[in-house]
Amino acid sequence: MNATQKSSVDIIYEAIRERICLGVYASGDVLYEGELGKEFEVSRTPIRQVLQRLAHEKLAMVKVGVGTTVQDQPIEAQRQGLQIRSGIYHIIDDLSVTTMPQDIEASVAPLFYRISRLSAGAEREKFWGVLRDVHLLSASLIGDDVLQRTDDMLFYRTVPGLVRQSARFPDLATGLLKAEFDRLVDPIEQGDLRAFFRVRAETLLTFTALLDAE
Template structure:
């Protein structure tokens, strides 16, 4: 029984990560046998993981098949409202509770990410690590849990706003302001800087999606 539960968790994480990094995109069909072969896991934990992902609305039914779900405009807007507030709260708490070591890690991330400009995929992965580090630096386990749920849903976005020309440089400048506020222990400034950062990312995404639809 313990092995089954372990296999289910592993299968769930493997599929979730594959969606998160874009191996499977919204609309892609997920087949038990193919997933089992890809990940080297038996079909039973794969089936259980798929059921769990469907319950969490990360997968949707298309006839008898399961496909990666997609977010419509209203869902996207609702998600960003929640994300903005929770991320801002995490930054505020990080300004109060982050250790010196955690602050140095955040500062180091900003500096290291400059070398990733021009590689949207790498920058997007680094961006997720940066935000996760702020979540952890808040030292509030319940907030971290809620943000994990939000970021799980963010995996359903097929593209990253960091792929838009110039957005990478702007995002790093925004990260720098967030870390500076956390470094000085200014919770209000950290809250405002992170909310502005998420708002700008949402605005960039909306503009990009609107341009893409107009071109079709």
């Protein structure tokens, strides 16, 4: 879906979701309908739809007498999310459930450049941006909408923890990201999508080291 096809609910949802991923809204923060309505210049109705969607995706939760608050995922749940996503990629590899977009080169070239330019200890905004775009690249190659939606949901449940940890351990975060993409370059250049997901299934689990870093 491109920007011209997105509804106001989609746009607001993605904006708030990104703030959650970046830690602008921390766990327990209340998302006030009135304040968000003023900021995005809409009525409470689309904001309420956004908050319901965030709650459905387990990025937020409704507390009686409080309102909708940002919901954090326990470390074990985040670790499990990475494991499930790895399993999804193994399924995609085993069943060859892939699709090749026509503009794949246009997507990969700037992403490869950005990752190659990442310095050790890159700030979390850059880490988040690349992590998100690698995810979007993977999503564009999945040929089954159920697997794609499940992977997407789990990505946004686990990524706030990774981004938060990247601010504490920037060298580790940057190293993991660059090491992953270094292994993905050959499958992408060869057009071997099964190998791409085989590699992603393995490298995704390396990010548990970031979750577990103390």
